[in-house]
Amino acid sequence: MRKSLITALVFxxxxxxxxxxxxxxxNQGSIQVxxxxxxxxxxxxxxxxxxxxxxxxxPRILIAMLGGxxxxxAGALFQAVLRNPVADPSIIGISSGAALxxxxxxxxxxxxxxxxxxxxxxxxxxxxxxxxxxSYQGGLAPxxxxxxxxxxxxxxxxxxxxxxxxxxxxxxxxxGVSFTGSLAMLTWNDVRLLxxxxxxxxxxxxxxxxxxxxxGLEDDTVRSLGVNVTLLRVMxxxxxxxxxSLASAVMGVIAFLGLIVPHLARLLVxxxxxxxxxxxxxxxxxxxxxxxxxxxxIAHPFEINAGILMAIVGGPLFIMLLRSRSNFxx
Amino acid sequence: MDKxxxxxxxxxxxxxxxxxxxxxxxxxxxxxxxxLMGANGSGKSTLFKLLTKNLKPQAGSQIxxxxxxxxxxxxxxxxxxLAVVWQNNRAPQDITxxxxxxxxxxxxxxxxxxxxxxxxxxxxxxxxxxxxxxxAQRRMQELSGGQQQRVWIAMxxxxxxxxxxxxxxxxxxxxxYQVRVLxxxxxxxxxxxxxxxxxxxxxxxxxxxxxxxxxLRPDGSLLQGSPQSLADEGFLREIYNTDLRxxxxxxxxxxxxxx
Numbered sequence: 001m002r003k004s005l006i007t008a009l010v011f012x013x014x015x016x017x018x019x020x021x022x023x024x025x026x027n028q029g030s031i032q033v034x035x036x037x038x039x040x041x042x043x044x045x046x047x048x049x050x051x052x053x054x055x056x057x058x059p060r061i062l063i064a065m066l067g068g069x070x071x072x073x074a075g076a077l078f079q080a081v082l083r084n085p086v087a088d089p090s091i092i093g094i095s096s097g098a099a100l101x102x103x104x105x106x107x108x109x110x111x112x113x114x115x116x117x118x119x120x121x122x123x124x125x126x127x128x129x130x131x132x133x134x135s136y137q138g139g140l141a142p143x144x145x146x147x148x149x150x151x152x153x154x155x156x157x158x159x160x161x162x163x164x165x166x167x168x169x170x171x172x173x174x175x176g177v178s179f180t181g182s183l184a185m186l187t188w189n190d191v192r193l194l195x196x197x198x199x200x201x202x203x204x205x206x207x208x209x210x211x212x213x214x215x216g217l218e219d220d221t222v223r224s225l226g227v228n229v230t231l232l233r234v235m236x237x238x239x240x241x242x243x244x245s246l247a248s249a250v251m252g253v254i255a256f257l258g259l260i261v262p263h264l265a266r267l268l269v270x271x272x273x274x275x276x277x278x279x280x281x282x283x284x285x286x287x288x289x290x291x292x293x294x295x296x297x298i299a300h301p302f303e304i305n306a307g308i309l310m311a312i313v314g315g316p317l318f319i320m321l322l323r324s325r326s327n328f329x330x
Numbered sequence: 331m332d333k334x335x336x337x338x339x340x341x342x343x344x345x346x347x348x349x350x351x352x353x354x355x356x357x358x359x360x361x362x363x364x365x366l367m368g369a370n371g372s373g374k375s376t377l378f379k380l381l382t383k384n385l386k387p388q389a390g391s392q393i394x395x396x397x398x399x400x401x402x403x404x405x406x407x408x409x410x411x412l413a414v415v416w417q418n419n420r421a422p423q424d425i426t427x428x429x430x431x432x433x434x435x436x437x438x439x440x441x442x443x444x445x446x447x448x449x450x451x452x453x454x455x456x457x458x459x460x461x462x463x464x465x466a467q468r469r470m471q472e473l474s475g476g477q478q479q480r481v482w483i484a485m486x487x488x489x490x491x492x493x494x495x496x497x498x499x500x501x502x503x504x505x506x507y508q509v510r511v512l513x514x515x516x517x518x519x520x521x522x523x524x525x526x527x528x529x530x531x532x533x534x535x536x537x538x539x540x541x542x543x544x545x546l547r548p549d550g551s552l553l554q555g556s557p558q559s560l561a562d563e564g565f566l567r568e569i570y571n572t573d574l575r576x577x578x579x580x581x582x583x584x585x586x587x588x589x
Binding site: 207210211213214216217218220221223224225226227228270271272 | 382384404405406407408409410412413414416418419420421422423424425429433434436437441442489
């Protein structure tokens, strides 16, 4: 019972931090308002400062939170379904596969903008199928998944950058292809796009969380409990790929978030997915918003992409995890 | 005499590279402990998987469980009739014993249904039967191999099936825990009336524990009988292709290998 109290505390504390960070992030930049002005401007009267903040800062903040939640939950799902504590959707190429598909579609058929998430999901699914089938040899050895994933990722990034060059008419800096995620320039349209698709996918993850726990057992054992384990894997993978693809389509590729958050979350709240997944959503929202806000502040007036910051912090952690002998699934 | 639990007729099975069984037939008696014996590669694991519906027999084979074709059972239905304790197991390190045993209730629930007091009672009972009352809130990683094995058996027990299959449940354990696990299995059979089908790597343990032996010859044919009727050097040579000696001490069969 003491454990559930600690878990509840961790949740509350993280939520408080997230809310605090939200108001901090809202107020960082050339326009600043007080908390009272903000509330007044949002809900009571028109205030030009608040309106500017609403149009410019709210979208990126909301996207950071939604996208970060999606990435972290997806990371936890991938780690469960691949039984691999170091599986990160960006390392194994899912993010870049999805980003590639969405860039291609928007570049070639701009009218399909609002259905581009569907194409991103398609790209993510194809990439995942490639990685899964190439690394399956009577089982999924964790290292083989990572190595195959790195190779597939390299191909996807290469294709994306190549196509970017062609689309931007030969300029060497790839046009619309954002392989290092950035949240600058995002609008309310992007928020809606992400919210429409991510919310149901997060709900699906919550519904699956109890069943997800079964993936911590051997497949034979799960089967003898009367559960079709192959179907379960397909469903969990589908939700995970969907979440990553949506986030990558809107934000570009954010590396390591799907690794760091679930890892810390397991230390804080344990590995029961019914608790872990909701906490990952909260923690992912916090970390992504933190990365984006820090990127805005560190070298002001220049901006450092959130994706770059995550890579700098996440890389060493990934190496640490690779070197530690710990295995989350005994 | 009760009708047999399993009736196997004309069972054939082959892996792509090699045939394993060609038309074998046997019954598995209700309420007894039956061991599957055989040398490495004789197909005892294959047989174990065929009977638990983890492999599909070739056309023309017939396996019936309680008078019904095994292939007609849905997975979830089978899990209410037959629990399996596999040799290789894994669990999240921080899961508690009770939470793990609770998975035994999965076959009795719909996907999103929560635990009823009936489920909780079944879990408590299974823990108690396996002598795990004091371990219920401990984490799996804190337990020794022998204690963990009892947890996996308790999980099978929580399924409340009339039948339990166990694949080499003593293999990685020292002798203290081997004996404890074997005693537990006997208790399952004698006190709860479970029909047990078991693979044991130790010949003496098979003779000691089981009421019935099904022994596979290297060619895929089989011999069936009580331990007393099969405790014979000729039989052992046929099964294991090794000269072993059989002694009897106080009517207890002891098999040993002179070097």
